[in-house]
Amino acid sequence: MAGGGFVSNSAPLRHYEGGMTVFVLVSCIVAATGGLIFGYDIGISGGVTSMAPFLKKFFPSVFRKAATAKGNDYCKFDSQILTAFTSSLYIAGLVSALSASSVTRAFGRKVSMVTGGLSFLIGSALNGAAVNVAMLIIGRIMLGFGVGFANQAVPIYLSEMAPPKWRGGLNTGFQLFIGIGVLTANLINYGTAKIDGWGWRLSLGLAAVPAVIMTLGSLTLPDTPNSLIERGQLDKAKAMLQRIRGTPNVEAELEDLVEASATSKMVDQPFRNILKRQYRPQFVMALLIPFFQQLTGINVIAFYAPVLFKTIGFKSDAALMSAVILGVVNLVSIVISIFFVDKYGRRFLFLQGGIQMVICQIIISAILGVKLGTSGNGGLPKGYADFMVVAICLYAAGFGWSWGPLSWLVPSEIFPLEIRSAGQSINVAVNLITTFIFSQVFLSMLCHFKYGIFLFYAGWVVIMTLFVYFFVPETKNVGMEEMTRVWAEHWFWRRWAPPHQPKTADINIDVEMVNGKHHDQKQGTPQQTFQ
Template sequence: MKFHHRFVLRISFISALGGYLFGFDFAVISGALPFLQQQFNLDPTWEGFATGCLALGAILGCFAAGKVADQYGRRPGMLLAAEIFAISSLAMAFAPGRLFFVVARFVAGTGVGMASMLSPMYIAEIAPAKYRGRMVAINQLTVVLGILITNLVNYWLRNEGADAWRWMFGLGAVPSCLFWLGAYFLPESPRWLVKNGLEEIARSVLSRIGAGSYAEDTIRQIKGGLSGGSQKINYNVLLKRAFLPVLLIGIGLAAFQQFCGINTVFNYAPKIFESIGASTDDQLLQTVFIGGVNLVFTIAAMLFVDKLGRKPLMLFGAGGLAILYVLIVQLLGAGSAEVSWFLLAAIGVYAMSLAPVTWVLISEIFPTSIRDAGISIAVIGLWVAYFILVFTFPVLFDHLGDKTFYIYAVVCLIGFLFILFKVKETKGKTLEELDQNLIRH
């Protein structure tokens, strides 16, 4: 069957700009923390909270996104996320005090949480099965682009004085406006349209995606997936015996992506490199290297996710990180500058596996009738895990030092076994084909 690749790629990339917002706010705190510590006198607890409060807002954003996406559509949800993020970016930039800044970052998290759920959901629903893995992985590509560009901007602003951090946060309004403009011209998800009785509009959208009988075949599959399903988002249905196993798998994958520990390197790279005597300039320069490696290996993941499959990449990521963490502990303990190479290797392994593939799986595993609620809860689990990770790291590192990474090595070993025994392969199947017997109980 012939597909209109340029159209699919264009709308996938535009919707994935929501991932850029995620990457921006994810990375900006790393460069800004040295300035915030001086500006607001942050101790390890406040340092962790200032970083992690983004996740608390994201949890609220996921709940809101589920409701908005179900009632009004995926596109209005993405527009709202962009508006929230633009306003909160400026609020953080002009924050007069610590509490105001934390509240503004919490609000920013609401927009990030909405985008982190809606962007991969939209792409998964609009992309043909054959290309869905790499299209959803575009969302992770924009995340890492956001991280890399933000790290470069942070490094460029490092010598702009005590208020450099205000520029770092304020510039977040730029990608927010670009995301809003792009999302304004996106078509609505055909699956949402069919679910809400707008079949003719759905047929028009699908005909722009694939030629021949693609539109009619897809509509028939969507209707089959919706038969007997709830027409409105209902979190209680997830607790039914038929859906609970896939819900637990989704939450487990999302939580593992965070508890594997690699995001401590993204958020606290300056702190880690400071422990081996690196200067402030070198600390920020390392964040640029991290962003570059992250980008290169994310592109590699996009090339392999639909060829090698989801499960092999996830196993590679979990096992590879467990081994690398043990080596990192040894090098940090010896104060060796060589640790930077192993941290970059860990970033590469993560970027090629757990980072993009988790989002692909979360967007695929839930049946059409409960996808809104299922993805919402899974992504909430991701953000809860992220908050716990980044809130506890400064305290753990302050008490345990380099041995903190032993904890993450154990988590990765557990995650390896979880993926090996509980997750089934999903590549090459339509979302409707995945509705039944997807996950090994």
Template sequence: MNNHSQKENLLFIIIISTVATIGGFLFGFDSGVINGTVDGLTMAFKSESIGQGFNVASMLLGCAVGAFAAGTLADWLGRKGLLIIAAIFFVLSAWGSGIALSSAEFIFYRIIGGLAVGAASVMAPAYISEIAPARMRGRLATIQQIAIIFGLFCAFISNYLLAKTAGGSTEPFWLGYQTWRWMFWIELLPAAIFFLSLLAIPESPRFLVIKGKREKALATLTKLYGANQAKLTLGEIEQSIATENHQPKLSDLATGGKVRTIVWVGIGLAMFQQLVGINVVFYYGAVLWQAVGFSESDSLMINVIVGAVSIIACVITISLIDKLGRRPFLIIGSIGMSITLLTLVWVFANADVAENGNLVLGENGTLALVAANAYVFFFNLSWGPVMWVLLGEMFPNQIRGSGLAVAGFAQWIANFAITMTFPIMLTTIGLASAYGFYAVCAFLSVIFVIKMVKETKGKTLESMQG
């Protein structure tokens, strides 16, 4: 271990990185909680249009706006400041979604939750990348993806336990309120923990330097890395922003009238992460497996297995990403997803169709299950966590906030498009063709990474070029 790493306050770095990833947990919880509340919402608001797909979609639009605004706001209020606002929005959304008396009111609070998710999804990895040492930045940023999956898992468990205890999501529970309302209110606990924890962590030293608060930046860097390394890092940060004589702004993403190449790479990474179809598995998992002949209970159990596989894959990535780098994971993941998606296409294309329109997989049912779980494994080994790691570290200091905002916006718009189009594709071109589209996107992502993405392993943020 080198001299400066011996003086690092490693425990402090891990703790504040973990605090930032509570935003990822809330991202997952907020996305997953809706699945158990559909019956209650339909009954409460006397409206079929308040179904799962619409609610997911309305939240995702909030996510896109939150991600896009995050860059400008983070360069104005600070990384910590923006995360605190996101925490307040999580609290408002959890309370309001549960207390809502009309579908319009409910959607309003879901969009507020979406704004928080969008901002946290962009700013948590950015904050981690700006406080973590280069040699372990990938591992710390990858925790974000585990937090997201764990949040989804906790929402499913919470919904299940509440519904089982009360006898159903539409039954009265504590204080006479229906159970589905308590499903949203449970989120108040982690949201409050997120808010209070954020008050205790420092602001990003790179933001403090940009704002001219040199002494505060040095104090934070000293607490993180020790006095000697703090002075060296402060000098590197000051040198990297010395060529810029203005505060960061969105127009910095273009130079000489053209958008910087690094921005297009960020947008490409963000969109490919969604175009491979992962959220079809997360949002429509039960619907998908019922469509190919599994019972509802079997379908829900498959979702639990998918969650466990996701966490295992992320743990592997955490242990190896700072040794192997970012690009190898993306390439392996893309190739793996291409093969597994094509396997699913073949199974679905060769399935019989039952009278109710569902596919009958027959002997290929096991193959489909293995391929689907292998696909989820390859995604969470690669594009799931690594995309966020790269976006948090690949942009030069001056444009990190704005670059993340534009890439985050593209990611959520692609997420919205995939989420909205899957049910349409299912009923028009069919399951095999839909998965064929995702397979083509997975194959194209291999070429994109090889041609466009540069390795960032072990590099300081001050050395990033764009």
């Protein structure tokens, strides 16, 4: 099917018994708090870089330029040193996300989450106590290591713990806590901006709170059955699967998990194997979905929301309050996504959100073009400024229930176990390197593109929406270890994907194979059959 790429109805999906349990819900909520550290950083950095005492202490040239510039308002904050403060985190996150793959695979998902929380805690202390730019940047690097580990491990954990029917909603919890982090940071910035001289220290130092929540929460989490099987702990995996599904009848799902683990044990170099022809669809998604997410323009607007609002004529307090409003809208839209992602599917939200973002970006560009032109002088009249905030909020809402949560959900659920950690690391790495590039150049682009910067992003949203329509299949209600059928039955990707082999009802699990060994059954290989 050229337009849809949905799973066909040629064969029924494999049925897993059990459903949502309180244990799974609580575990996923605790794990999803890992999104707090990423969200807090996204929200806090833009507000801090708009505070005069912070600029005066660390970036005096930018402070003088912003205070006295009589030229083009679009260019007041154009400083590569200032943007390096924000974007340095993402280079560190890129490095740590790639290294986190081996940690996640060898020691489990929760170890990576604890590591990320501790690193973020150290970074928050350094930033809050910073006395020079070097200390600021080192702190940002430690924050970046924390974000890289958390973003690599948390989505995988959520997708592996959740029953297929509720996987979308539970995985979206990660984006929900990112939104909570952003909103919390915006509210803190609004309050600390009123503290003369040292309010920025409080904003940066309070990053320790989400770091502690994530670290302590991760220590209480159980390992996923997938991770336990991957490390050869089959009995514990079965017991955990029974507990999280709320039923003793977990044989069908357990068989799929064990088979996937046995396959993964044969893969010594997952980063090399993900380049193989059979994984071409997943590899392309790992590259393009996070790349496109950043080309929506949302993160650079979230980073620099107060700066952006000041650029278009808002005063300092009004700019920070507008960023708070933006955070509330984003949070509400993520909650909407939680309730609809498993009902209407991933593709519907992707397409609807894309169309909404394009319309809003065109409106924003038109307002700036008509009222500010290319000079950017004078600011917007109040009515136009208010309408601009509404348009940006609608744009943020479209992102919040589409490309925001789905860019983490879809990649985390499509990879087979043997390349899952490597695939998620690539997904996070592409996200962070693209975030780094666009956060580094955004203020310069704003200076040179003027109002056209929103048309630039609108063009990319058109491209990515068409990409979803033609090439992204529907994955709702599909078991993670049954995901090969999605690619085998897609009109385009089936030329690379291996044919899907339907499972039989017979459950015969080779324990030695789980441990990475394979013996001939006729020679008396010890086997364990779960009845």
